[in-house]
Amino acid sequence: MEASEEIEEKKAVLEENAKQRLVMVQKKRATLRKTINEAAHSFSDITMVLLGRFCAGKCSTGNNILGKKAFDTTINTLECVVKQSKVNGRKVTVVLTPGWQRDFSGQEDQEDTQNIKDRIKQSESLCPSKPHAFLLVIYCDSSFTETDRRRVEEHLSVLGEEASERTLVLFTWGDKLGETTIEMHIERWNELRWLVDKCGNRYHVLDNKSTDRSQVGELLEKVDEMLTESKYPVSVYQESKMKDRELKEMNQEKDREVKQVKEELEPRSVESDLRVRDDDRQPRTKEEDLSEIVDVSHLGESYLNLSHVLLLLDPYKTE
Secondary structure, rough: OOHHHHHHHHHHHHHHHHHHHHHHHHHHHHHHHHHHHHHHOOOOEEEEEOOOEOOOHHHHHHHHOOOOEEEEEEEEOOOOOEEEEHHHHHHHHEEEEOOEEEOOOHHHHHHHHHHHHHHHHHHHHOOOOOEEEEEEEOOOOOOOOHHHHHHHHHHHHHHHHHHHHHHEEEEEHHHHHOOOOOHHHHHOOOOHHHHHHOOOOOEEEEEOOOOOHHHHHHHHHHHHHHHOOOOHHHHHHHHHHHEEEEHHHHHHHHHHHHHHHHHHHHHHHHHHHHHHHOOOOOOOHHHHHHHHOOOOOOOHOOOHHHHHHHOOOOOOOOO
């Protein structure tokens, strides 16, 4: 077999594999969309964490998703950055994590790697609720080698195995693909095929230069489908929203108690000032002050704790 024939044969195999991948994705998406439509459920709030190596296009991707210049594309951030915006009527939170280097050598780089891992782990605590999606950002116009695969696996491992159920591979700078389909690009690299398969065959392409918002809308749809597939709505989402409600109600109750305390104390303070003037600042006995104690037992635990502290500050107490 001539070299040209061998090349054509390999290309035909890649094209067939790419076609099969696309068909499989379309079938799964159709099934998940049907489930979502029948349940009449979608997420009003979406939280996404952007992960990826240095110069993968995470800042541009975050800006593209939020529809504004929220992240500074001129610097390499060393800390997590959180930004929010309304996207298609939904509150979207994007957490940007520091990027790792493509490869490393030496103790200093290993220390940097550990710092980045710590920041990736920290990203979960910066989310309003448990992250709905981890978006693994990969630059389209680049090879994806075994080194790249190991670096991705190394950094994603800090999030635990469960995170892979909510991870989507997000290819950036899709315009660089030209007429090549993303499925064909995936099939060209064994390591990239492994990664996409590990993430449940979930992937999306963004053209970072395009102002077409439909590509972001489709990304949100894929996130909804991923959450439906992982059964996120049944447990984590409802639990997080319930905790948010409980915390809000508890803070409101404390605010009411503080306000009531102030209303109780202000008249007594005015009355006390007037009495001091009338008595020409005559010394008062401890018994006279104690006779003016206000009954605050009905004001709740927060105020009782405050009362306890005030009583300890006894102006008549002697050593």
